[in-house]
Amino acid sequence: MTTLLIENTLHGIQLGLLIFLLAAGLTLVFGIMDMVNLAHGSLYMLGAYLAFTFIELTGSFLLGGVLALVATLLIGMVLEFVVLRSLYARDHLDQVLATFGLILFFNRAVQAIWGAGGLSISLPSWLQARFEILPGVPYPVYRFGITVVALIVAAALWYLIARTRTGMLIRAGASNPRMVSALGVNIRLLFTTVFGIGAALAGLAGLMNAPISTVYSGMGEEVLIQAFVVIVIGGIGSIRGTFVAALGVGLIDTLGRVFLTDLLKLAMPATSASTIGPAIASMLIYLIMIVVLIWRPTGLFGRN
């Protein structure tokens, strides 16, 4: 029982960090460009599909992953340049519609290229091992690796935004893009850069998660909606809020799916518990979002 709890807490943190990688890009793009980008989930999906291809081509898990990351970054920047740039000045409905169109395109395009069935990426043998993370609690090396990489990336993102000149411009761009532009900063380049960072984060999340789940068309939207929940809970535009909310959502979702049915069995007959347990578990994060919104309509760390 304790082992199960520790293992799933770690799983939850890992899921939370993956959602954070996706949500961070979304919330940056929204905070700075005032842009709702539904196609962000497509970049997550593309990261996974491209990783599949590059790993097969190069025969190396790491090299393939890095190449896929670079490719996703480039696709993201091209996407920004060709389509999304024209949408910044539009209202949210236009942005939702156009990026919904992009989702339709990408979801079908990956089926045309890689086939309709799901793909799986197999791990190299050195990543398949388990090690004792705590005495008596074996944990997969790869999952631990994901958690570490995601934490490093989150720290780097914090450093970039809080401590570097680029980060200063990004923050300035968020509060007053016109002024930043008037001061001689190439705001378009800045926007493209921010979008590229977001795309790379989404791609990284997608490709890291691929070996422990399946690569399929539409995989991006499931996690995109979770990322939306995280952003709404955390407060749009707040990286800190997003981080806290992502970890919370990851933990609650994972632990809820594992333990809720057993918890309900204490209070009701076993058959009805196993019927409604999974249903409530999958709704849990939405219920939490509702509670947060009743309490704070702009999220935990949101500005009014």
Add this chain to the structure above:
Amino acid sequence: MQDRLRLAINVALIAALALLPVYSALFDDVFAMTVMTRVLVHVLAAISLNLILGYGGMVSFGHAMFFGVGGYAVGIMAYHGVTSGFLQYPVAMLGSALLAVAVGALSLRTRAVYFIMITLAFGQMVYFVGVGLEEYGADDGMVLSAATKFGPLSTGNRVQLYYLTFALAMAALYLTWRIVNSRFGMVLQGAKANEPRMQALGFPTYRYKLAAFVIAGALCGLAGALEVDRAEFVSPAMMHWTRSGDFIIMVVLGGMGSLFGPLYGAVAFLVIEEVLSGFTDYWQMIFGPLLVLVVLYARGGIDSLLPGGARTHGGGHG
């Protein structure tokens, strides 16, 4: 003059829809009627969304949840042997309306992009409820056990189903017309244009918007009921979030905040789908970019292309 031409086009379209079953019978073309029944169901759903999206400026990305609730109301009642439409359809509308009260009351506390995301999340939540209904087929859904009966009439009869759908869609169109031109509708449109001003004038805009949200939910529930009678099948896919996206596309394609817009939009959307999917299985690869182009270059929708159409558009915000 232009207004007359416009009226003539609208009347011609409605007359054509009214006479379609006659054509079907004469030329033995059942397919046309089957397709158009599906179109009219979506017209009704789009009309309901247009009320809040087009006239109220509420970008709800979870409208399909009401479609699903209405559908499940019919499916579940039929499963338990209740086949009277006089019971089923009111329950479908009431169920959707109650859900709309809860969802609207919470979602309307937020604005702009929060509203979009929270309605999306609510939609997803209701979707998972559908997936969790083990008794009623869970993920796979279930076949409708019996057609809905209205006294001697039955939705099992394709012509009767067509006219039922047609009549209800036209009734919804009339209702929208009445609402939009009433004091209630004026406040709703005023709140879309400038909410602080309406509030300063003393209108509790939250309540007006919530009322519109509930009416739209109930109408969409009705559309869902018809959809299940049409498809003889109910499943969570009815309320998948992409379905909510489809409804938004129909409304925008037709022209937001235009009375006949949803009619044109739903027809256009489903015809494009039908035609493109005839060319290739991968029709979304064409439709997706097409949608981007419409958003970028043809924002007023079909309505603005008709004679006398206003070539302006109102901005949508939650």
